[in-house]
Amino acid sequence: MQKFPPTGRNSNKNKEINLHSVVSSFRIDQIFINNKGSQMKKFNQSILATAMLLAAGGANAAAFQLAEVSTSGLGRAYAGEAAIADNASVVATNPALMSLFKTAQFSTGGVYIDSRINMNGDVASSITSTMTIAKNGSASQRNVVPGAFVPNLYFVAPVNDKFALGAGMNVNFGLKSEYDDSYDAGVFGGKTDLSAINLNLSGAYRVTEGLSLGLGVNAVYAKAQVERNAGIIADAAKMSQNAFNVGSEEDKEIPKYLTSQDKSVVSLQDRAAWGFGWNAGVMYQFNEANRIGLAYHSKVDIDFTDRTATSLGAGVIKAGKTGNLTLTLPDYLELSGFHQLTDKLAVHYSYKYTHWSRLTKLNANFEDGKKAFDKELQYSNNSRVALGASYDLYEKLTLRAGIAYDQAASRHQRSAAIPDTDRTWYSLGATYKFTPNLSVDLGYAYLKGKKVHFKEVETIGKNVMLNTTANYTSQAHANLYGLNLNYSF
Numbered sequence: 001m002q003k004f005p006p007t008g009r010n011s012n013k014n015k016e017i018n019l020h021s022v023v024s025s026f027r028i029d030q031i032f033i034n035n036k037g038s039q040m041k042k043f044n045q046s047i048l049a050t051a052m053l054l055a056a057g058g059a060n061a062a063a064f065q066l067a068e069v070s071t072s073g074l075g076r077a078y079a080g081e082a083a084i085a086d087n088a089s090v091v092a093t094n095p096a097l098m099s100l101f102k103t104a105q106f107s108t109g110g111v112y113i114d115s116r117i118n119m120n121g122d123v124a125s126s127i128t129s130t131m132t133i134a135k136n137g138s139a140s141q142r143n144v145v146p147g148a149f150v151p152n153l154y155f156v157a158p159v160n161d162k163f164a165l166g167a168g169m170n171v172n173f174g175l176k177s178e179y180d181d182s183y184d185a186g187v188f189g190g191k192t193d194l195s196a197i198n199l200n201l202s203g204a205y206r207v208t209e210g211l212s213l214g215l216g217v218n219a220v221y222a223k224a225q226v227e228r229n230a231g232i233i234a235d236a237a238k239m240s241q242n243a244f245n246v247g248s249e250e251d252k253e254i255p256k257y258l259t260s261q262d263k264s265v266v267s268l269q270d271r272a273a274w275g276f277g278w279n280a281g282v283m284y285q286f287n288e289a290n291r292i293g294l295a296y297h298s299k300v301d302i303d304f305t306d307r308t309a310t311s312l313g314a315g316v317i318k319a320g321k322t323g324n325l326t327l328t329l330p331d332y333l334e335l336s337g338f339h340q341l342t343d344k345l346a347v348h349y350s351y352k353y354t355h356w357s358r359l360t361k362l363n364a365n366f367e368d369g370k371k372a373f374d375k376e377l378q379y380s381n382n383s384r385v386a387l388g389a390s391y392d393l394y395e396k397l398t399l400r401a402g403i404a405y406d407q408a409a410s411r412h413q414r415s416a417a418i419p420d421t422d423r424t425w426y427s428l429g430a431t432y433k434f435t436p437n438l439s440v441d442l443g444y445a446y447l448k449g450k451k452v453h454f455k456e457v458e459t460i461g462k463n464v465m466l467n468t469t470a471n472y473t474s475q476a477h478a479n480l481y482g483l484n485l486n487y488s489f
Contacts, residue, residue: 064173064174064175064194064418065172065173065330065332065354065409066150066171066172066173066174066175067384067406068110068111068113068150068152068171068480068482069081069089069092069093069152069170069172070087070089070092070093070107070109070152070441070482070484071109071110071111071429071441071442071443071482071483071484072086072087072089072400072429072431072441072443072484073089073093073443074111074427074429074443074444074445074480074482075388075400075401075402075427075428075429075430075441075442075443075444075445075482076348076386076388076389076390076400076401076402076427076429077386077387077388077402077403077404077425077426077427077445078350078386078402078404078425079336079348079349079350079386079387079388079402079404080336080337080338080348080349080350080386080388081093081094081295081334081336081350081352082094082097082281082283082293082294082295082334082335082336082350083097083283083291083292083293083336083337083338083348083350084097084336084338084348085097085098085100085101086431086441087105087107087154087439087441087484087486088101088105088106088107088154088155088156088166088168088486089107089152089154089168089170089484090154090156090166091154091155091156091166091167091168091200091202091216092152092154092168092170092198092200093281093295093334094214094281094283094293094294094295094334094336095166095202095203095204095214095215095216095279095280095281095295096204096212096213096214096281096282096283096293096295097204097212097214097281097283097293098156098158098164098165098166098202098203098204098214099158099162099163099164099204099205099206099212099214099283100212100283100285101156101157101158101164102158103158103488103489104155104156104157104158104488104489105155105156105486105487105488105489106154106155106486106487106488106489107152107153107154107155107484107485107486107487108151108152108153108154108484108485109151109152109441109482109483109484109485110149110150110151110152110482110483110484111149111150111152111443111480111481111482112147112148112149112150112480112481112482113147113148113149113150113478113479113480114147114478114479114480114481115143115145115146115147115148115476115477115478116143116476116477116478117143117144117145117177117419117449117474117475117476117478118140118141118142118143118144118474118475118476119139119140119141119142119144119189119416119419119472119473119474120139120140120472120473120474120475121138121139121140121185121470121471121472121473122136122137122138122139122140122470122471123136123137123138123139123184123185123188123231123232123468123469123470123471124136124137124232124468124469124470125137125232125233125235125236125466125467125468125469126236126466126467126468127236127237127239127240127465127466127467134236135232135235135236135239136232137184137185137231137232137235138184138185139184139185139188139416139470139471139472141179141180141183141189144177144178144179144189144416144419145175145176145177145178146176146178148175148176150170150171150174151169151170151171152168152169152170152171152484153168153169153170154166154167154168154169154170155167155168161206162205162206163203163204163205163206164203164204165201165202165203165204166200166201166202166203166204166216167199167200167201167202168199168200168202169197169198169199169200170197170198170200171195171196171197171198172196172198172220172297172329173194173196173220173222173329174194174195174196175192175194175418176192176193176194177189177191177192177417177418178190178191178192179191179416181229181261181262182229182231182260182261182262183229183231183261184231184232184261185231185232185416185456185468185470186228186229186230186231186232186233186261186262186265187228187229187230187231187233187265187458187468188415188416188417188456188458188468188470189228189416189417190226190227190228190229190266190417191225191226191227192225192226192227192417192418193225193226194222194223195222195223196220196221196222196223196302196329197220197221197222198218198219198220199218199219199220199221200216200217200218200219200279201216201217202214202215202216202217202279203215203216209285210284210285210286211282211283211284211285212282212283212284212285213280213281213282214280214281214282214283215278215279215280215281216278216279216280217276217277217278218276218277218278218279218297218298218300219274219275219276220274220275220276220277220300220302220329221272221273221274222272222273222274222275222302222304222327223272223273226266226267227264227266227267228264228265228266228267229261229262229263229264229265230258230260230261230262230263230264230265231261232261232468233258233265233460233466233468234258234259234260234261234263235261236466236468237254237255237258237466238255238258240255254460254466273302273303273304274302275300275301275302275303275329276300277297277298277299277300277329278298279295279296279297279298280295280296281293281294281295281296282294282295288340289339289340289341290337290338290339290340291337291338291339292335292336292337292338293335293336293337293338294333294334294335294336295333295334295336296331296332296333296334297331297332297333298331299328299329299330299331299355299358300328300329301326301327301328301329302326302327302328302329303326303327304327328358328359330354330355330356330358330359331354331355331358332352332353332354332355333352333353334350334351334352334353335350335351335352336348336349336350336351337349337350343392344391344392344393345389345390345391345392346389346390346391347387347388347389347390348387348388348389348390349385349386349387349388350384350385350386351383351384351385352383352384352385352386353381353382353383353384354381354382354383354384354409355381356379356380356381356382356409357379357380357381358379359379360378360379378410378412378413379409379410380409380410380411380412381409382406382407382408382409383407384404384405384406384407385404385405386402386403386404386405386425387402387403387404388400388401388402388403388427389401389402395433396432396433396434397430397431397432397433398430398431399428399429399430400427400428400429400430400431401427401428401429402425402427403424403425403426403427404424404425404427405422405423405424405425406422406423406424406425407422408420408421408422408423408450414452414454414472414474415454415456416456416470416472416474419452419472419474419476421449421450421451421452421474421476422449422450423447423448423449423450423476424447424448425445425446425447426445426446426447426448427443427444427445427446428443428444428445429441429442429443429444429482430442430443436488437487437488437489438485438486438487439485439486439487440483440484440485440486441482441483441484441485441486442482442483443480443481443482443483444479444480444481444482445479445480445482446477446478446479446480447476447477447478447479447480448477449474449475449476449477449478451473451474451475452473452474453471453472453473453474454471454472454474455469455470455471455472456469456470456472457469457470
């Protein structure tokens with residue numbers, strides 16, 4: 001018998017342990033904000049933040065939130081996360097659970113996400129001045145989100161019978177989406193690469209035999225790349241150069257800049273920024289067979305900076321200017337339960353609520369006060385419910401399964417960059433103990449997204465209006481594969 005935390009099933013058994021999400025609905029449409037003054041070009045966080053929003057949504061969790069914090073959790077669709085102490089991943093779920101550990105434990109591994117997100121539809125771009133000129137194209141693209149690996153690393157060490165410390169690294173938010181450089185609807189979908197690595201230090205205190213509290217601090221390191229190209233609007237501009245000549249000085253420059261479909265209209269790279277937050281948890285164990293837990297993770301504000309940026313917005317090409325934007329990662333609350341029904345069978349469940357409505361809009365301004373970017377998000381708070389079970393087939397092998405339903409955050413406004421949708425999880429997993437101290441977790445989940453239909457509209461120009469409209473149908477599913485190694489000292 002393992003000498004560390006209660007397993008997903010029992011308090012003296014070792015039992016259990018989400019990068020790609022397909023991102024949530026934001027586009028980076030048009031922002032260029034470049035460096036500051038002479039040599040350093042600083043961009044505001046406008047693009048970067050937009051980037052983050054662009055990198056998270058469709059297949060794994062709502063918007064750009066990730067659930068993949070462990071492999072044991074993957075095998076039960078992350079049911080019971082705030083109440084199960086299978087291994088050191090409790091650092092990322094509910095720090096109060098660290099009080100259940102009898103010996104120090106190390107856990108590391110990750111989840112590979114193989115996403116299949118297909119966009120189907122059409123796009124049209126038109127110039128309106130003294131006459132209307134239109135250009136039609138395709139907004140279809142297959143496999144817009146490439147495979148990604150979401151790593152994790154955790155360590156828990158009990159100090160005494162009442163107090164324990166833990167540290168960990170995981171990814172709570174992030175993703176990557178890619179459209180072709182010459183994609184007709186390039187102003188809506190391009191390349192978006194986001195990673196938000198969470199570093200955590202936590203402590204747990206056993207107040208009574210059944211009640212434990214936990215508290216932690218989080219440092220989030222975010223990095224992103226965003227690219228948006230002209231697509232069909234370059235063709236429309238070529239067809240109607242004379243139309244722009246009757247517009248403002250800024251209008252006249254547009255066809256000169258939009259020389260090809262792969263011409264960049266938004267560009268942001270090598271973005272890096274830090275944000276800080278905290279998390280807390282409580283666990284109450286009625287007996288070894290029944291336990292409930294409640295965990296809270298605070299919001300995190302991230303201010304982005306940029307070295308190079310380009311943007312075609314507000315009808316004018318801007319570069320070498322400074323802008324500012326703060327992205328708020330939402331806070332979330334999770335309630336979980338664990339119940340050992342027999343010596344071998346346990347059930348667990350979770351309800352997770354994420355405060356996405358904090359993200360009402362994204363906006364950025366140039367250093368002269370002029371608007372560089374303004375994007376209505378209309379995100380809604382969302383819920384995730386999960387139910388799972390664990391079964392000890394024999395002393396060395398534990399099997400688990402789970403099902404979950406994850407509600408989209410971008411229910412009122414969607415985007416090709418982040419095709420967020422409601423999704424259902426179907427999961428299987430196992431833990432095998434090679435020795436009393438060494439075990440390996442294996443997990444698999446199939447995520448099926450709900451088909452969604454939506455429209456995106458973009459307007460460029462002042463007096464001469466370049467209007468682009470895309471109609472989309474998005475279909476998404478994903479296969480997730482997890483592997484973690486656990487060792488107790």
